[in-house]
Amino acid sequence: MRIGLFIPCFIDAFHPEVGVATLALLQGLGHEVVYPRDQTCCGQPMGNAGFDAACAAVERLFVRNFTGFDAIVCPSASCVNHVRNKFDAIADAPEVRAVRAATYELVEFLHDVAGPEALPRVRFAHRVGLHNSCSALRAIGHEPAPETHVPFFSKPRALLARVDGLEIVPYEREDECCGFGGTYAVTEEAISVAMGRDKVERQARAGVDYVVSADTSCLMHQQGCAERIGLRHRFLHIAQVLAGMAA
Amino acid sequence: MKRVRIDHAEARSRPIPGGDGREAQPRGPEIGKRGAVDHAEAGRRFLAAPEHAAFHDRRLWDIREKRDREMRGIDEWEALRTLASDIKAHVLDTLDTHLAAFERAATANGVQVHWARDAAEHNRIVGAILEAAGARSVVKSKSMLTEECGFRDAMDARGIAVIETDLGERIQQLDGEDPSHVVMPAVHKLRSDVAAVFARTLGTDPDNHDPAYLAEAQRQANRPLILEAQAGMTGANFLVAETGAVVVCTNEGNADLSARVPPVHIVSAGIEKIVPRTADLGVFVRLLSRSALGSPITQYTSHFRGPRPGGTMHVVLVDNGRTARLAEPGFREALKCIRCGACMNTCPVYRRSGGLSYGATYSGPIGLVLDPSLDRTRYATLPFASTLNGSCSAVCPVRIDLHGQIGRWRRVLAGEGRTSPGKRAAMKAAAALLARPAAYRRAVSAFGAALPHLPRFALYGPHNIWGRGRELPAPPRETFHAWYARTGGRLP
Numbered sequence: 001m002r003i004g005l006f007i008p009c010f011i012d013a014f015h016p017e018v019g020v021a022t023l024a025l026l027q028g029l030g031h032e033v034v035y036p037r038d039q040t041c042c043g044q045p046m047g048n049a050g051f052d053a054a055c056a057a058v059e060r061l062f063v064r065n066f067t068g069f070d071a072i073v074c075p076s077a078s079c080v081n082h083v084r085n086k087f088d089a090i091a092d093a094p095e096v097r098a099v100r101a102a103t104y105e106l107v108e109f110l111h112d113v114a115g116p117e118a119l120p121r122v123r124f125a126h127r128v129g130l131h132n133s134c135s136a137l138r139a140i141g142h143e144p145a146p147e148t149h150v151p152f153f154s155k156p157r158a159l160l161a162r163v164d165g166l167e168i169v170p171y172e173r174e175d176e177c178c179g180f181g182g183t184y185a186v187t188e189e190a191i192s193v194a195m196g197r198d199k200v201e202r203q204a205r206a207g208v209d210y211v212v213s214a215d216t217s218c219l220m221h222q223q224g225c226a227e228r229i230g231l232r233h234r235f236l237h238i239a240q241v242l243a244g245m246a247a
Numbered sequence: 248m249k250r251v252r253i254d255h256a257e258a259r260s261r262p263i264p265g266g267d268g269r270e271a272q273p274r275g276p277e278i279g280k281r282g283a284v285d286h287a288e289a290g291r292r293f294l295a296a297p298e299h300a301a302f303h304d305r306r307l308w309d310i311r312e313k314r315d316r317e318m319r320g321i322d323e324w325e326a327l328r329t330l331a332s333d334i335k336a337h338v339l340d341t342l343d344t345h346l347a348a349f350e351r352a353a354t355a356n357g358v359q360v361h362w363a364r365d366a367a368e369h370n371r372i373v374g375a376i377l378e379a380a381g382a383r384s385v386v387k388s389k390s391m392l393t394e395e396c397g398f399r400d401a402m403d404a405r406g407i408a409v410i411e412t413d414l415g416e417r418i419q420q421l422d423g424e425d426p427s428h429v430v431m432p433a434v435h436k437l438r439s440d441v442a443a444v445f446a447r448t449l450g451t452d453p454d455n456h457d458p459a460y461l462a463e464a465q466r467q468a469n470r471p472l473i474l475e476a477q478a479g480m481t482g483a484n485f486l487v488a489e490t491g492a493v494v495v496c497t498n499e500g501n502a503d504l505s506a507r508v509p510p511v512h513i514v515s516a517g518i519e520k521i522v523p524r525t526a527d528l529g530v531f532v533r534l535l536s537r538s539a540l541g542s543p544i545t546q547y548t549s550h551f552r553g554p555r556p557g558g559t560m561h562v563v564l565v566d567n568g569r570t571a572r573l574a575e576p577g578f579r580e581a582l583k584c585i586r587c588g589a590c591m592n593t594c595p596v597y598r599r600s601g602g603l604s605y606g607a608t609y610s611g612p613i614g615l616v617l618d619p620s621l622d623r624t625r626y627a628t629l630p631f632a633s634t635l636n637g638s639c640s641a642v643c644p645v646r647i648d649l650h651g652q653i654g655r656w657r658r659v660l661a662g663e664g665r666t667s668p669g670k671r672a673a674m675k676a677a678a679a680l681l682a683r684p685a686a687y688r689r690a691v692s693a694f695g696a697a698l699p700h701l702p703r704f705a706l707y708g709p710h711n712i713w714g715r716g717r718e719l720p721a722p723p724r725e726t727f728h729a730w731y732a733r734t735g736g737r738l739p
Contacts, residue, residue: 009681012727013691014720019727024738035731038684048635050657050666051674057682086654134636147315147593147641149324173308177595181634186712188632190291193716194300194599195634224717 001031004069006103008076008216009041015216021239022075022106028243029114036065043089044082048182056089063090063099071113072103075239077136077215078182080105085139105140106239107214111155116162122244125165129208129233130156131199131222133215134177142214146175156214159242166241171206173198180221196225204231210246214238263305267456268298268437275425275603280667282624284607286632290600293435303435304598311592313541314642321533330530332646335583338521339573345488345521346564352491353562356553363565370401372563373480373513377407380511380559382477388495388502389413390482391429391586392515392565394608395621410472412501414465421448427602427610430539430588435601479505481551483516484585485531486562488523492552493562496535496545503549510558512551518564519582531585534644539587568620577655581616583645590639590649596632605629612639612649619656627665630656691726 003026007019026033042062043055062083066072074080083103090096104112110119136142136156143157144150160166179185179195186192200222203211211233213219219235226233240246273293279285294300318324338345350360363369369392377385385402387393387409399409399420411417415432419425422444426432433441438456446453451464473479481502485494493514495502506512522531536545554560573579591597591611602610607618607626615633618626630653639649660666661674680687713719725733 007727014723016723016725016727016730020730020738023736027738033736035736037728037732040681040684040687043678043681046674046678048654048657049631049670049674050654050659050661051671051678052658053662054675054678055681058678061682061684134634134638138637138641145637145641147318147638149318149321175638177634177636177638179595179634181636184631184634188287188290188596189712189715190287190294191596191599192634194294195595196717198304220720221717224713224719227718228716 001070003031003033004066004072005033005035006039006042006066006072006074006079007035008074008079010220011075011216014220015237017245018075018216018237018239021237021243021245022073024243024245025106025110025119025239026073028120029118034069039065042079042082042087044079044086045182047082047086052086052089054089059087059090059096062087063096066099066103067095069102071109072099073106073109074103075106075214075237076217077105077107077133077140077142078217081135081139105136105214107136107142107155107159108140110159110242116158119159119162119242120244121162121164122242123164124241124244124246126209127167127169127207128160128241129169129171129203129206129211130160130174131178131211131213131215131218132156132175133213133218136214137175156238159238160212163241169206169208171208172202178218178222180218182217185221192221193225196221197229200226200229200231200233204233208233211235212238212241263302263309268302268439270296270298272296272436272440273299273601273603276606278606278625279628281627281665283627284605284625284629286600286604286606286628289604289606290596290632293601293604294599299435299437299601300599302437303601306434307592307598310541311589311642314538314589314592315541317537317541317543321537327530327534328644328646331534331585331644332583334522334527334530335645336580338523339519339579339582342518342521342573345523346518348488349486349491349521350564352489354491356491358491358553358560358562361561361563363563363567365567366396366565369396369515369563369565369567370398373398373515374402374405374407376511376513376561377402377478378405380478382407382509382511384408384410384472384476385478385480385513386410386412386473386476386505386509387480388482388497388505389416389426389432390480390515391608392482392517392567393480394426395567396515396565398515410469410476412469412473412499412505413497414462414499414501417465417469418444421445425603425608428588428591429586429609429613435603473504473508476509478511478513479507479509480513480515481506483514483520483562484535485522485528486516486520487525487528487550488521490525490552492525492550494528495549495551496532496547497549498540498546500547503547506549506551507555510555512554512558512560514551514560514562516562516564518566518569519584535585535587538589538642538644572620577659578616578620578652580647581613581649581652583647584613584617585645586613587644589642589644593638593642594633595636595638596634600632605632612653613647616647616649616652616656619660623660623663623665627660630654630660688728691728
């Protein structure tokens with residue numbers, strides 16, 4: 001498969017190792033992976049603030065960058081949610097529809113397209129708290145929305161079952177939003193930080209060594225909250241664990 | 248036979264620690280720049296009262312957990328939600344004929360039906376009924392619609408005393424404060440706050456914070472007022488079009504006292520409260536209390552079909568902006584709301600900021616959707632008081648896409664120029680830069696990898712707001728982009 005690698009702006013700037021791990025996983029599965037060099041951002045920060053209309057040129061650029069791939073894979077559920085479900089500053093042309101339909105979040109691509117058994121067995125012998133972002137739960141479908149009465153499944157847990165020694169540790173209110181919310185983190189800073197602290201304190205009380213998530217944006221917020229109050233557990237993107245690049 | 252213990256509104260709630268605070272109760276919001284409610288400021292003040300904030304969050308999260316347990320006990324839960332949503336969609340599509348049918352049936356039952364275009368007309372109609380009946384006081388059960396209409400103030404101006412009979416609503420009335428939740432009006436108060444209000448207004452012992460003592464004192468004070476009142480009022484949870492019945496769900500029985508002790512019963516109801524048939528209640532009643540309080544049913548589900556012997560009964564059908572909303576395709580589905588409050592209980596922002604912080608009749612997610620319709624300027628910032636996490640939409644018993652509607656309001660408000668000029672300029676500048684890859688990369692390298700333009704704006708904001716309560720991410724040696732350019736994507 002010829003895959004277009006979509007690296008969100010904050011991963012590019014703050015956590016390049018997540019991009020490298022994503023590339024390693026996809027290459028390891030035997031795919032041809034291309035990183036279109038003209039990519040910038042999908043426009044989600046402006047979209048969530050109500051300024052979608054200003055983003056027509058951003059969306060056109062995104063479509064130009066990612067047209068022609070068999071699949072577009074991105075290690076961020078919220079960015080994929082934006083492209084898949086909200087990307088409407090430009091007209092709904094066939095090439096726009098094609099790019100939107102071919103865009104996958106990394107966990108769903110690994111689970112639904114590649115299959116968990118295609119992943120290499122790696123070792124990560126730690127107590128891990130799983131953080132499912134709100135987009136991963138309620139828009140991308142990593143697990144059923146926890147408020148709904150549908151049979152349970154879990155794509156990230158199925159993938160993490162490939163990791164030897166990894167123990168998933170439950171903690172209180174796992175499904176509650178951590179308070180990042182994009183620009184919400186600054187528009188309502190006090191409430192955002194209160195949510196983040198509640199989250200990381202519950203993780204710490206459960207005795208996790210690491211928190212693993214498919215969304216780096218939530219992790220940046222949680223890590224910032226944890227460090228400020230002196231908590232010691234660490235934060236990793238799921239790609240780093242699955243690729244054996246968590247060290 | 249196996250005895251089954253039924254969960255009701257209060258029983259089997261987990262005892263919540265705290266509730267006996269010494270700190271002052273946080274009050275409602277300031278009006279900020281451009282005349283809008285400053286929810287962020289009020290939320291910060293609520294959090295600065297840790298006993299109140301912790302108790303409020305735990306109390307409502309406990310109710311969300313009870314709701315989840317009730318939901319898991321019903322295999323067809325998701326089908327019920329779909330049915331409820333579809334019935335409401337049908338009602339909204341054919342509201343005119345259902346309302347006419349309701350009026351015919353209610354009139355045939357001996358009920359006088361009135362139509363009110365807006366809040367002022369509602370208050371005029373009810374005031375005229377009360378004056379014609381010679382009523383100096385009216386006892387009423389809880390109604391969000393009368394809050395919407397500013398009803399108590401309007402009656403005050405006519406010299407008619409309005410006495411709330413719902414315990415939480417009465418606490419709020421005695422404290423001169425708006426309700427903070429559609430189902431639990433005083434949920435933001437600790438029992439020590441209630442003791443202070445009752446000591447001041449009912450003469451109770453200020454040091455006795457025992458809930459049973461306080462509830463009994465309120466009951467003893469209110470019962471004579473109910474017996475003396477010449478008129479009673481209720482809201483309506485449902486109006487049944489085929490029978491003309493008004494259905495009211497409560498846990499205290501106060502609606503029944505308000506409706507049936509005085510000779511005059513006035514019902515205030517929004518026009519969207521219609522359900523076509525009695526049989527439809529089999530869907531809605533199963534959803535309502537489970538969603539609201541995590542109990543299978545309210546203690547009382549009362550069907551009022553006509554006046555009590557020798558009395559009169561009036562139903563005032565109120566529009567107050569509902570028809571206008573019906574004509575807005577993007578927002579009409581919010582008219583499906585049955586006011587259960589589940590979206591408020593689950594909302595992590597609501598639980599940590601308290602209902603008063605919204606400065607509106609409706610708070611929490613449904614408030615963010617309803618309030619800007621009522622006053623665009625005052626509520627212009629409320630749709631931004633959300634992380635768009637979507638839990639509200641997932642609990643909604645009538646499947647309103649609440650977080651989708653909140654997002655849609657942001658577009659409307661941004662499009663109307665109601666966001667701050669600084670934000671508007673920054674968003675447009677960011678969008679322009681992100682459309683030009685070469686300029687974007689130059690900006691990234693000019694600021695250094697740790698501070699490229701977009702994350703700098705989105706995460707740091709002016710004056711490093713990010714860093715007040717959080718550490719900043721450590722800057723990496725190079726961006727992913729630079730790594731890829733250097734290595735061509737070849738892994739070591």
